[in-house]
Each structure stands twice: as C-alpha cells, then as structure tokens.
Amino acid sequence: MDETKRICVGAISGAFGVNGEVRLKSFTADPEAIADYAPLTSEDGTRSFEVQLVRPIGQGFAARLSDVRTKEEADELKGVRLFAPRERLPQLPDDEFYHTDLIGLAVYDTGGKQLGTVRTVQNHGAADLLEVQAPGSSGTVLLPFTREAVPTVDLASGRIVADPPLGLFDDA
Structure with missing residues (x-):
C-alpha cells in the first residue's frame, strides 16, 4: 500500500496481563477513536487487526486484537506500529x-x-x-510547531516557511 495513503494511529507497547491483551498507545486526537479506524495493519502490511478497547491504563489502553490469544503472542507484537488508511480518518481543519x-x-x-x-x-x-535536519549536516534542531515559529505550511509545494526564535539555527 502507498505510504502516503496510510497514517500511523498507534503502537503496541507489549502484553497486558496473561490473556492476550496488549498495551496500546493511541496517536489519534480522540484516543478512543483508534478502534473506529480498524482494521489496523502493521507497518509492513503483513498483519491486520480488529481492535477492541478493554479499559484505559497508564499511557494508553488495554486492548484485544483479533487473532491474539496468549501473552506470548501479545509480547511478540511489542513495538509494532499500527496504521489506518487515510480515507478512514477524519478531514482535518486547514490549520x-x-x-x-x-x-x-x-x-x-x-x-x-x-x-x-x-x-x-x-x-x-x-x-x-x-x-x-540542516542541509549537509547530521545535526538537528527542534523547531516549535507554533503559528509564531511556523507561519506557513504549504503541503502542495512541499515546503514550510519558518520564523524561528533568534539564534535557533545558528549552530545547525
């Protein structure tokens, strides 16, 4: 599947309990909405999961994934990022x-x-x-993604216009 048509909506951070539940981190604006975008696929597209949120836990949810029944199967999924097709996600406001x-x-x-x-x-x-990442450099700079520091994002032309805080890019 074309990477531009898939969005990472969550990640599995390991097993939760002994009955095959996983610790699920949601990257969606409404964290509980992650289940609405299922089936979710692994990054390589080889696995697909229906998602049932069981309960909120620290930094995410305890969740059941289709075809995951044991703690060992859940443990094997630690670190797997979950993707949904872009068309299943809501349209975003202009900003x-x-x-x-x-x-x-x-x-x-x-x-x-x-x-x-x-x-x-x-x-x-x-x-x-x-x-x-500055051109020709391995160093990076963290630019605040605020309207003041980044007044223009032009996806169509593939560019961002930034007005960074004074001195931020001096050493880059």
Missing part, C-alpha cells in the same frame, strides 16, 4: 496536519534561505516540535 504529511518537507526562513528538512515530529507533552 491542522497529520505528522506524516510534515515529514520530509523543506523548511525555509522568511528570507527564502533553506534551513533544512523535517525529519520527525515530536511531542513531549507541551506542544509539537519539528526536528529539522
């Missing part, structure tokens, strides 16, 4: 983006100088951060 759409975009400053390329989108609790 919201799926992380997968931002990764790989070129980042320019307001004067037109290329600052780098978005490598990942991270969130450590407060707000999203764009990890930008």
